[in-house]
Amino acid sequence: MKLVLNIAWTHVSTRVRQTLVGMAGVAMGVGFTIMMAGLMQGSQIDFLRQLVDTMPHVTVEDERRSVPTQPAEQEYGAVQMSDIANVGRRAGIRYPESVMNSLRAWIPGDVAPSVKTTAIIDHGGARIGITLTGIDPRFEVRVSKLASQMRQGKLDDLSRASNGIIVGEALAEKLGLKTGNTVRLIGGQGTRLNSTVVGLFRSGLKRVDESQIYSLTGPAQIMMGQNGVINQLRLRLDDPLSAQKVAAQVEAQTGYQSVSWQEANADLLSTFTVRDFIVLTVMGAMLLTSSFATYNIISTITHEKRQDIAIMKSLGMREYAVRRIFIVEAVIIGVVGILFGWILGYLLCYGWSQITIFNPLTGTTVPLQIYYSPMHYLVAGGISLLCCAGAAYFPARKATRVHPVEIIRGSS
Amino acid sequence: MTDIALQAIGLVRRIEGVVAHTLVNGIDLAANKGEFLAITGPSGSGKSSLLYLLGLLDAPSEGEVIICGQSTSKLSESERADVRLTKCGFVFQFHFLLAEFTALDNVLLPMRAAGRMTESEMRERGLSLLDSLGLSEHANKHPNQLSGGQRQRVAIARALANRPEIIVADEPTGALDTASTEQVFSILRDIADEGQTVIVVTHDPALAARADRRIHIVDGKIAETTERGVGELILETGK
Structure with missing residues (x-):
């Protein structure tokens, strides 16, 4: 594993500009995802808190x-009653x-x-x-x-x-x-x-x-x-x-x-579910899109390093070990990008929380409600890391499947 | 205990396609431990293809390769990679060193892949190999800071890193000047003298003549085998 890390680190550290672009892509995706999650959940929790405070539970x-x-229904299984007389009830x-x-x-x-x-x-x-x-x-x-x-x-x-x-x-x-x-x-x-x-x-x-x-x-x-x-x-x-x-x-x-208050507001809560689905889809798309930069970088590296791949395979490195080099590269880009994304996400959330808006419902000016949760950071980071690893897997697999003899002959 | 380090039995390598082509056509050969074997032949005769089959870089269409008594015909690709890593060392016409790594790191590469030694043991062996090839001052240089001959010597050190039984070299002096060529061939000769089997593909008849045995390939078949010390006695003629 040390060898894999060593080669992976060498590849990413010698391509500073490409690596930084990849990390920036991941950071933007993670940061804005955290911001959206905080904003969405913050407004939702604030609304529900008002609802729960106002209504009996x-x-x-x-x-x-x-x-x-009716007695007949209790006696017989196939009875259908309608237009039952309204018995006076206090x-x-x-x-x-x-x-x-x-x-x-x-x-x-x-x-x-x-x-x-x-x-x-x-x-x-x-x-x-x-x-x-x-x-x-x-x-x-x-x-x-x-x-x-x-x-x-x-x-x-x-x-x-x-x-x-x-x-x-x-x-x-x-x-x-x-x-x-x-x-x-x-x-x-x-x-x-x-x-x-x-x-x-x-x-x-x-x-x-x-x-x-x-x-x-x-x-x-x-x-x-x-x-x-x-x-x-x-x-x-x-x-x-x-x-x-x-x-x-x-x-x-x-x-x-x-x-219950949930039953009384079932229509509203179902709207929240739809909203959650839409926002989660958008956030997932953002994270996926941010991993495209990683895909591009790994594709470029694998293309440039075809000869190195061939030589490593000819020396006896197994295909999956060579493939792992490029996945580790993506993970390095992903992890650093995620760390910056977390900082960016926090700063964006803080920035949004300083903004006040007029609420026509209450007639007051209130700050945007942001919900800070470690889960947002973990989920955004985790999904982003998976996207990065996935983005690297396919070009790495394609590159490492090449027969070393073809490359060596081509280079000779 | 057999003295045969490598044996090829009925090796055939065909390229399938619209126009089928046979690169290696039924070759039988054996290389003893410590033997220096040269494979010669005109361009396109199949000598490099044969070498790749012998070094398990390529799989034969028919026949089998036995390395140190171990048949390789039923090995998976990963198992073949393991055999290459531990029993074969490769030297190519071009050095194929990893550009971002120093000479020492390139030599350490196969040892790190094998993972059988500690980091300090690997570094000690790496430096020792570079020193024995006259490269101790260049250990921390990158390939682009070395001459062609120095790069090829680093590649030889890398091939020797895991103490393989067999060194397979494909025209290792093809891109070198005369002085470097002489140096590289001397090194390969020394390696064979120390007990490792060296199989070299070369165009250079003078250098081939310094091998213990020379196999001449034509159209994927052995045309003749010449043994050193017996003059130019033809031992075997291809059919």
Whole structure:
């Protein structure tokens, strides 16, 4: 191996310009790949963090995933039921306190009750449909980041005013609302309720900030026309990624539809998957393209060194040993290029993180989110090294297959 | 224990193609240990082709080569490479030294490929070989800093590096001046006198006459074999 290294090093070190071009190609590929990975994952993680912070990790609703199984279906295998009469069912989760207590016994997190309904906010001649969520501030702080998202007022202010509500900042801006203003809420059954704005919040998600209002559970129940009903339990977990598993267990335990944040945003997450695929394809292409420089260099060297290859083979060096010389050359170019690529990648990531952009969703100027991960460096480096070795293999194989006698005769 | 270092039995080398051509046509020969064998013949007679077959650089279409009692006909390409590395040393008309390496590194090349000695042992042997060929002052020079004769002597040192049983030389003096030619032939003669078998292809009849035995090839066949010391006695005539 020392001989192989010795010859390989001699070849690359005596072709400084070509070697540097090859290394620069690899460095650019690796550097920009790391930058793209950091940028892509950074923005994705930032978005998901906002999403996870804003939403409950699991929402238990007073609904079933499917129509309850009918006795006939249980009795016979080939029964198909349709247009089943709607059996009167009381809205809301039955015995919510008991359910919450049983969940608190095992879920890795906490649970809070809420009342979710829709209403129309009527103010200044404008009427806008909104989602009204009735909460209990004592429990809410355990399951959401609403308290930290408050821009004006506090959660506890809900209890200090008559029918107090907390309004999304974007909605408040649209209606020209300020804290202390009184608005009228109109429920689905025509219920009207004058409410006082006691606070403004900003979640960072425009669709939430434009349409969400929080109140105590009482006013929300009035708007729904169902006094004393809790129709939603919201869970916050220590590990948001376990939400799907926990949701399934909760649903199995309670029988109520339990939706994880992943399920609620399945369309969005599938978009991320497509985006990941596209970006990974582009990054792979970048790394592959960067190895073309290595291919060119090794092709040139093998062409120039046909005579040396012949003589090494005639001296008794095995074909694979000679082939390994050129692969080692590519690896040398690759390794040095990767090291520079890592530095370049880090500098690019740092540079991008200094750039701020206006986020139309939140209406704020924020720095580009970069995710720094050793895995980006390892994966980019590993793939690049494989591409370099692969790029060298084919010209090396072709060159070392030449019969030494042909070259020696040709040179004589 | 046999004294035969190399034996060729019924060697045939054909070039297949649109126009088939026979380079070597049924040659039988044996070279003893320590023998200096010269192969002569006109251009295109097949003497270099024969040499490449004897040195296992090329594989025969028919027949076989036995080196130090070991048949090589069923060896794989890698096994043939191993035999070349350890039992054969090659010297070509052109030195074929690796340009980026010093004279010493070129001599070390076969030893490093064989990997049977430590680095210090290899360097010691390399320097000793260069010294014995009068090149000790040029050990750290690159081929482009050496004369033609010096380069060819480095190539001979490289051929001797692994102490091969057989030295195969294809017109080693073909590109040298008279003084260098004399020097190289003396070296090859000395190598044979020390017990290694030397097989040389040459055009030069005067030099061939200094070999222990001369084989003259015509049209891929042995036309005549002449043994030194018996005058120009023709021992065998080609059919």
